[in-house]
Amino acid sequence: MARELMKGNEAVAEAAVRAGVAAYFGYPITPQTELLEYMSRRMPELGRAFVQAESELAAVNMVYGAACTGQRVMSSSSSPGVSLMMEGVSYIAGTELPMVLVDVMRGGPGLGNIAPAQGDYNQIVHGGGHGDYHSIVLAPANVQEAVDFMALAFDLAEKYRSVTVVLMDGMLGQMMEPCELPAMLPMKTEFPDWAVTGAKGRERRFLTSINLNPTQQEITNLRMLNRWAQVEANEIRYREYFMEDAKYAVVAYGSAGRISLSAVRTARAEGIKVGLLRPITLSPFPREAIYQASRKLDGMLVVEMSSGQMLDDVLAATRFTVPTEFCARIGGVVPYPDEVLDSIRNLVKGPLTTEGHPRDRWLKRMAERN
Amino acid sequence: MQTEVIIAGFGGQGVLFAGQLLAYAAMDEGKQVTWIPSYGPEMRGGTANCTVIISDEEIGSPLVFHPKAVIAMNRPSLDKYEPMIKPGGVLIINSSMVDRKATRTDIKVVEVDANVVAEKLGDKRLSNMVLLGALLHQLGVMPAEAIEKALRSHLPERHHKLLPQNYEALHEGARFQVVEI
Structure with missing residues (x-):
């Protein structure tokens, strides 16, 4: 297949589109904005959902709701914006939903600057949101890997009902490199048995991260941990x-x-x-x-x-x-x-x-x- | 083999586009290539630069401290990048915009009156192509035809009427010779 010269941010967006992302929710922030901008054009063109939310907090909670349907959904942001999303990410993890998040890291802490950095490592790798959960984190080093990891991120997120973060930085987001884009995948037509897809004619399904009974919460957390053990056994790269x-x-x-x-x-x-x-x-x-x-x-x-x-x-x-x-x-x-x-x-x-x-x-x- | 090029000048001089064109041409020639811009809070008239790395193998760092070649489109760029060029490297100076000579004696220096040449060709915005033509002639990583092909393949159809002028600008640039320092 012919190689295309693409900016990291745009290549990632197109790769997500081709991986069958059904809905994108986000809020602009440098050095990630081209990703959102690309989605704002591409998603409506394909009849898929794009929402520029009023804030990162809103965006991540839109992802939360959309993820409940079992569709492929994602957001992207850069360091300060990702911080704002962390409450929602924890809720999504606690509800055992698949989500893909792209973090194009910049200099910090605080508002910092828009130059490339890797200062979000602890936040992204060791949790991010509150509570007992793990995220899968993929770190590409070039545009081709960033492209390849998008489909992988959705697959892993679904397989392990996990938050999967593609962790890049401003340099990877802003650079152009040749890449081979994958073929367009068909949109999902079958959804897992936890997804809320309309309960007509069947028992309703209930998705939440609230669990007021500590014993029940412990059972949930152990289930997630056992799933994580599978991730550790199978997915190290x-x-x-x-x-x-x-x-x-x-x-x-x-x-x-x-x-x-x-x-x-x-x-x-x-x-x-x-x-x-x-x-x-x-x-x-x-x-x-x-x-x-x-x-x-x-x-x-x-x-x-x-x-x-x-x-x-x-x-x-x-x-x-x-x-x-x-x-x-x-x-x-x-x-x-x-x-x-x-x-x-x-x-x-x-x-x-x-x-x-x-x-x-x-x-x-x-x-x-x- | 790896070749690193920094193109630097004022925003609006076509610095980033010249670099992208080089990157497209390298890609079409089957090479590995990385293009990275400076992306600070830029404005028209501010400084802009990009680094292009062309290689036969997986590219490591997209930024280099000692590039093989530099196109300096204004005085600040010449002052900043001249000392960084690898010995034996290439420095292309847009002499229409720079009021001093190069001082390095261990590199190849080409002074190109790019704005004058571009205006003679009918559009001063062609100066980046003139300089790119001069660079390719000295570097030898790709023939000028690779750039022409890249222009044809990657420039939107509606701009194709500008192709002959651009080709000519590349050729005019290639006529400039290394100066004795």
Whole structure:
């Protein structure tokens, strides 16, 4: 199939359309707005529902209602907007409904700025809304992956009755890359037995997240956890580069992952045996893969566009047994591969240690630099 | 093999479009390519730039600190990017808009009087095409015909009457030679 040159945000929108999204609800915010804008044109053209809500809060609750029908529904936003949605996301999770959310992260906290960042990691990967639930989180590193992950996100959301977040950042949203779009899927015609589709001639179905009986709530939560165990068993995804003979490895996802790839290639050309492990599912996290890889390594480097939010998960995955260093730019500053390369060289130079915390050493280096 | 190009100038000079055209041409030539704009709160007359990376393999960082080539369409862009170009790289200067010479001696510099050439061709908005023509001639990653093909394939039909002028602008740009520093 012919490749098309598309902006990340628009490619994601078209991919969702082709995955059969029946309704989109959203509210504009940079650097995600092209996604909503594209939907505003494309969805009505196909006779599907598009609503620009009065706020993110309204948008997510429209998603909540529409998700109850078993149709494919989604929203998208960027960091501050996603924060506003979190109450609704928790309700959707608590009601065990499938939902796809795209978060095109920007610099924060607060209103921050519109530059690319990865500061929503903890919010998205470790919950977001209140209460006991997990979301599936997919982190593309290029436009083609972002496209491919949209259909996957809907499939996973439905299979596990789960919130699935496609976690991108402003760089992926704004860049153009060639991509192959999938064929248009037919719209769903069959709906699961929990969906509210009109109760004429059958027992009514009841969907809610309220459960005033703690024992019953516990049963619900355990059911969700057992489902999550299935997600962890079946859905972990990651990609490895140059790992076969690696003595050192960079762990980084999304934009930080592809920036690291450039640095790893240059380091390889210098003779450093370094590889890259790029988590694709941030939740479930590729813990075991990182642990197994780490056992063969002399040292690891975690690279993020946030202040070591994933670093803590990587350290836990390695069971704190592998000397690890940390490299990051934050607040919307995008690291150049050169900075990652310097960190790889410094890691190799040593001293290699498992003492102290990599974040503390990074913070000290940042203080010296400024 | 990877080639990185930064195109920079004032908003409205066709900086982003020139980059997109390069990206379309690279894609149609079967290459990997990434186009990324600066997307701050921009306005007409403010600065704009984009980075285009063309490669034979999966592209890592979409941003580079040391590009292989730069088109500087105004003075601030020349001041900012000249020092960053890789040794042996290419610098295309729109000399109609820049009041100083390049200072690097370890790169290929081409001064293109792009606005004058464009106006001679009948439309000063063609200056970005003139500069792109000069760049392609020096870079050698793609023939100028690849850009012509990209224009034909990706420009909406209603603009096709402008194609001959654009082709001519590309060819005029390619006539400019490297200057001695």
